[in-house]
Amino acid sequence: MIRLLLAAIAIVLYLVLTFPVLCFLEKKAKKNPEEAGWKSFSMVRWIFKKISQIAGITYEVRGLENIPTDRAVLYVGNHRSYFDIVMGYMTVPGLTGFIAKKEMIKIPLLNRWMDRMNCLFLDRSNIKEGLKTILAGIEKIKGGISMWIFPEGTRNPGENPEKLMEFHEGSLKIAEKSGCPVIPVAMVGTAEVFERHFPWIRPSHVIIEYGKPIYLKELPAENRKFPGAYTREIICSMIKELEEQR
Known part of the structure; x- marks a missing residue:
């Protein structure tokens, strides 16, 4: 209970106390978006590291060498916990935005920080709005900002981490249309922090592995047709290996 309270207090204090800085960064982004982006990134990474320490x-991290350093990428990962996002931001090497569910845009202050961090809000129930989000993601990639998406669409509550839900094929349109590489990401141990024993937060050892880049245009025709299913199988294999090593 203490870890949960401390983590909640840390988040609230961060959102409230950094509001003036947030306003400054929003103004700075109009003149120097890259500098403002890196400052925002470092601040969010700092608070996430503190939260991870509070959580124990x-x-x-494995496979950082697989991430191209000369271009933006689309990270595609499994999703079992809120802490997946914490671990993602703590370990990616460059500016990255997450594709989040539309409900997140209603949370005051947090929504503005998410916007600062290049996050996009996806409405899966509205095809037209979903297309706008995909197009915005493509523009982010072209502008040098990597994007991260969870193609399962929601957190997977299953007991077996190796059994992923079906991937939404449209999720990989960002990579398909922009030509950027897809980096498959496997995470294990995040659900054990919170979701496995809600509402308690408990220590856990997390392993995050970045797989080898996938270039969709270079895949065989049968895999190009269903890149989501192809990527899902790769991530399943990665998770199985990680679970065997834990």
């Missing part, structure tokens, strides 16, 4: 998380 230890973590191991």
